[in-house]
Amino acid sequence: MRPLLFPFVVRGNLRRYFNGTSPQRRKIWPFWLVAGSAVAVSVSYYLRERQTNCELSPEHFTPYRISYKKNVDSSHFLMELTPLQEQRINMWAKMRSDHLWSIEIKQPDVMVVRSYTPLPLLVEKESGQLKLLPDGENAGGAFLLYLKKYGNGEVARWLNGLPEGHVIEVSGPFVEYELPVYEEEASRNRDLFFDDKIRPEEKFKYKPIDIAMFTAGTGIASALQILLTESPLRGKMLLCYSCGTIEELGPLKPFLNQLEKHGRIDLHVFESSKQPNRSKRLKEIWEVMPTPSKYSGLVPFQNSPGGFHPVLSLVCGPERYISSLAGPKINLTQGPIDGLLKHKGWSRENVYKLS
Numbered sequence: 001m002r003p004l005l006f007p008f009v010v011r012g013n014l015r016r017y018f019n020g021t022s023p024q025r026r027k028i029w030p031f032w033l034v035a036g037s038a039v040a041v042s043v044s045y046y047l048r049e050r051q052t053n054c055e056l057s058p059e060h061f062t063p064y065r066i067s068y069k070k071n072v073d074s075s076h077f078l079m080e081l082t083p084l085q086e087q088r089i090n091m092w093a094k095m096r097s098d099h100l101w102s103i104e105i106k107q108p109d110v111m112v113v114r115s116y117t118p119l120p121l122l123v124e125k126e127s128g129q130l131k132l133l134p135d136g137e138n139a140g141g142a143f144l145l146y147l148k149k150y151g152n153g154e155v156a157r158w159l160n161g162l163p164e165g166h167v168i169e170v171s172g173p174f175v176e177y178e179l180p181v182y183e184e185e186a187s188r189n190r191d192l193f194f195d196d197k198i199r200p201e202e203k204f205k206y207k208p209i210d211i212a213m214f215t216a217g218t219g220i221a222s223a224l225q226i227l228l229t230e231s232p233l234r235g236k237m238l239l240c241y242s243c244g245t246i247e248e249l250g251p252l253k254p255f256l257n258q259l260e261k262h263g264r265i266d267l268h269v270f271e272s273s274k275q276p277n278r279s280k281r282l283k284e285i286w287e288v289m290p291t292p293s294k295y296s297g298l299v300p301f302q303n304s305p306g307g308f309h310p311v312l313s314l315v316c317g318p319e320r321y322i323s324s325l326a327g328p329k330i331n332l333t334q335g336p337i338d339g340l341l342k343h344k345g346w347s348r349e350n351v352y353k354l355s
Contacts, residue, residue, distance in 0.1 A: 005040075009040045021061045034115065054085040056141060058086050061106055061169035068123045069164050071293035072250035076218070077160055080123050081146045081170065087141030090118045091173060092133060096231040100222055100314075103172035103353070107155045114155040115174065115355055117221040118143035120229050130251045136232050140257065144250060148218045170344055176222070177314065177352055179233075182206045182298065187231035192262045193255070207299040208234035212290055212310040216242040216317030222253065222354055224314075226260055236308055237265070242270045266308065282324060282340065291345045313346055329353050 056062055068080035091256075094102050102115040120133045121144040133139055149157050162168070185205050191197070211233070213223045220241050226233050239256075246253060246269050259265045268288050270281045293309035315326045322329065327338025337348050 012282070017125065020082050023119070032238075034092055036335045045253065054083065054092065055087050055089050056083070056103070056170065058170055058171055058174055061171045061313040062172045063167050066166045066168065068125070069160075070123075070128070071160075073248060076146070076148050076248050076250070078123070078250065079147060079159060080142060081145065081168070082142040083140065084167065085139065085248045086210075089141075090136070090138040090230075092230040093136065094139060095173065095175075095229065096187075097233045098179050098231075099173075099175050100177040100226055100354070101173040101175050103170050104174065104259035105155060106169045106171075107158050107160075110154060110171070113171075116145050116147065117188065117225055118145060118172075119221060119224055120144075125292075130203075130255075132190065132228060132255075133230075135187075135190070136195075146218050146221045146224075146249075159220050164354075176354055178221055179211075179226075180209065181314075185234075186332070188234045188263070190228070190230075190232060192264075193228075193257055194333070198262070202234075204234055207296070207301050208236075209295065210235040210237070210293070210308055210310045211312045211314060212238040212240075214240045214242075214285070214289075214313065214315045214317070216321040219321075219354070220252075221251070222314070230253060234263075238288070238290060238308060238310060239265045239269075240268045241268065241290065242317065244274070244279065245271050245273045282288070286340050286344075289340060289344050292347075292350050295350070311343055311350060313351045314354060315341070315351070322353050326351055326353050 005147070028321070053060060054062060059349075063084045064081040065084055065347075066079060067082040069077060069126075070076045071155070074116045102117050104115050105112045106113045118285070121130045121336040122133065122139050124131050124141060130144070147156050147159060149160050159168075160189075182205065184260060186202070188204075189199075191199065196342065211317055215223050220243075223237065223239055223241075227237065243249075250255070256265070256267060260267045268285075270284055272281065273276075275281050290308065290310050292313070293311050314320050319328065327336055327340045329335050334348065334353055337346060337351050
């Protein structure tokens with residue numbers, strides 16, 4: 001409040017100055033006017049900088065509080081992070097499904113950072129149920145993470161050991177992949193998560209693109225982000241999910257069920273608990289893996305074509321999984337396309353290996 005009141009104080013001094021102050025004091029007045037104005041500008045700048053630094057940014061770390069943490073099983077857990085100061089920028093409206101993005105968390109003891117994929121979900125504290133953020137809402141910058149403790153995962157193990165209320169440092173967003181952006185395109189609704197009514201097919205300005213996504217473990221968070229975010233993927237997704245058991249998803253599982261029920265995904269789950277032979281699981285993935293379709297660019301939407309016509313494959317999971325499906329990444333670069341996708345006719349033009 002003080003910076004807003006300061007100009008009125010200066011104007012009050014100005015009236016007294018012209019109403020009979022001595023010549024000696026008049027000489028001093030310009031100095032105090034300039035000094036006071038400088039202080040007001042400095043305070044205003046400080047407040048603007050303070051607000052800016054509270055926003056999530058890739059340029060600096062922002063403090064977040066662990067507002068919820070719950071183990072799904074002995075390895076997987078959910079963590080809700082809330083910024084200490086409410087944020088104004090709605091990342092879900094800004095990024096939409098056109099940008100697949102991550103955040104980085106710093107482990108201060110060893111000065112290591114790791115990337116994680118945030119989800120537009122919050123925890124209802126009384127019931128423990130997950131709630132999707134409606135359009136236009138960002139919950140002050142809070143988001144949910146789906147994490148797993150790995151034997152060599154220093155940061156995830158550290159996070160799992162922290163109590164609720166602990167403050168950690170977060171930076172971002174870091175864009176992992178950008179889908180084609182169609183200007184003036186209509187947003188796809190997410191009403192199916194709020195009332196479960198079956199609605200007529202939506203109409204868009206341009207023909208939506210279909211994608212195939214192959215995920216393992218917590219890599220499924222990348223698929224969930226573009227399916228749940230504000231203005232979600234307009235086309236259909238073939239989602240192949242490899243895991244120990246589907247129950248590892250905990251309260252995330254109903255969201256996949258709802259997406260499948262309303263025809264937004266074609267879900268295939270490969271559980272090692274049911275098929276321990278890795279070669280046989282890869283064969284099962286091969287059998288449902290589609291061949292690529294040609295990307296036709298901006299084509300006016302008329303009627304939704306029958307079938308599934310994927311123009312892009314995204315792969316996300318442990319290194320061995322990525323290598324089997326699309327070839328290994330080399331020195332943090334994409335590397336050549338190999339594995340199952342190559343033998344199905346996919347190439348570097350339409351395959352991307354996520355971190």
